[in-house]
Amino acid sequence: EYNFVAASAEMAGRWEQFMRDGERYNLQYRTQRDDKVRPEHAALDRVTLPPSDSFWEEFYPPNGWNCRCTVVQVRKSKYPETPHDEAMRLGDEALQRDTKGIFRFNAGKEGKAVPDYNPYTIRRCSTCPIAKGGKDRKLAFVPDNEVCQACALVHQCEQLRGEVIKLGKGTIEISHLVDRADGDYDRLLSVARHFAADGARVVLTPKMTRPARFEYDCVYGSLRGTRYDGKCPDLKIDDYWYEHEGFVTDNPKRAFSNMVNHGLKQSDRIIIDKPDLTDAYMKRVINQRLKDGHHISEVWLNENGHLRLLYKKSEE
Structure with missing residues (x-):
């Protein structure tokens, strides 16, 4: 869990850098290319797409516990783009065991090191306005659920800081x-x-x-x-x-x-x-x-x- 959060934070920082450069470069998925790389992640190695491609919304690393994959900027003239459908198929195969979609998020775009729905939350967190962090962060009522009640209190603490x-x-x-x-x-x-x-x-x-x-x-x-x-x-x-x-x-x-x-x-x-x-x-x-x-x-x-x-x- 610590490794996952640390990797998410690092990749979020990279994403901010990518966004500053806009579409000037393509992004390329890369593994560590050693014997510890999972076969399903190895299949994603060198997938190359523009930053605006929806592939990065779901398959931006880390893509699992202890995932060491990364993304780098590459010149558009040096590497051909991967067909979008092929990239999405490879991504789905890489995360086929992630039945709850815990790893299908982009830490940089969402501005958080873990997705709203993770091992410590419930499915409703994915659509909850409090978790989404928008302007309207109030609920008509707090569900009778310990996770929801604790979440509401934590966000109140954050607002009072x-x-x-x-x-x-x-x-x-x-x-x-x-x-x-x-x-x-x-x-x-x-x-x-x-x-x-x-x-x-x-x-x-x-x-x-x-x-x-x-x-x-x-x-x-x-x-x-x-x-x-x-x-x-x-x-x-x-x-x-x-x-x-x-x-x-x-x-x-x-x-x-x-x-x-x-x-x-x-x-x-x-x-x-x-x-x-x-x-x-x-x-x-x-x-x-x-x-x-x-x-x-x-x-x-x-x-x-x-x-x-x-x-x-x-x-x-």
């Missing part, structure tokens, strides 16, 4: 589900850059409205069992969650109060777009919240992209 950007000594991970057109995105990215530059691992998270339990746990699993279980703060910096708040208003005192109130519903660490207020006034508001029983660990101020710490809970 993010782009990782290295910055200074730290990194910024941006979930694929984050809406980069959202009005808060640029401000959150600016905040992320500040902390990543100091060596932090920052994760920007997607906005979720009543997400499925599995999706929520993939992103916010560390909040389970805490007072913020079910909440969706904006970003995670190392091991801690932070909520970013920003308001545009003519009443800065009301804006600051609202930002603190809204932010503390998501996390005890908040980052606020600084209103036109003195630090003394803002600290009085924070101290009053503490007296009222609110949990506040950190409050940061974002001043046009420059962050500074306004309040931090003292270590007990």
